[in-house]
Amino acid sequence: MGEGNVALFAPAETLWVYDSQTAGTRLTNLQTIGGSPITEVTSDSNGQIPPFLTPPGVTALWISSADGASPALNPRVLLSASDLFTDIETLDAAIEDIEVSAGVTSVQGKTGTVTLAPSELTPPAATVTSVTSVSAIVGARLVQVGSGYPVRPSGATWVWFLGSADPGSAAQNGDLWFFPES
Structure with a gap:
């Protein structure tokens, strides 16, 4: 030894x-x-x-x-x-390859403005009482959609902008902007 x-x-x-x-x-x-x-x-x-x-x-x-x-x-x-x-x-x-999305592609028996209860979705959506509110957001990643970005989460300490569009005034001190190569 x-x-x-x-x-x-x-x-x-x-x-x-x-x-x-x-x-x-x-x-x-x-x-x-x-x-x-x-x-x-x-x-x-x-x-x-x-x-x-x-x-x-x-x-x-x-x-x-x-x-x-x-x-x-x-x-x-x-x-x-x-x-x-x-x-x-x-x-x-x-x-990087994980994407979470939700939506309704068709609703049978409903016309006009459609409002669905959580139990009418498959699988059922979480109810308000089963969701824990977020008290602070440390960081967020916003991916460019079209020519802009989704709304910056209020209270986010920093944001990572990913896209070819300059985030401009949406960016704050400490944020990051990654411009992918084409």
């Missing part, structure tokens, strides 16, 4: 990778960061484990000195995958 109880291996130590702390299967379908195939990892000149790639979906693995089949002689150390940036980008892309 190194400083702060960090697991260290001998410099230039051959390391084997497993899918469990004891027994399990040795993983040999690894890659260097550059994408070259490897079957084992070699510790650096300080005894630390260099970054390497695991098979897709492997998020935790165990690593030990070669001959880790004998955990009593060569205990295994747990490593966790660090795909945080990729995970954030994937989540961000998924959120």
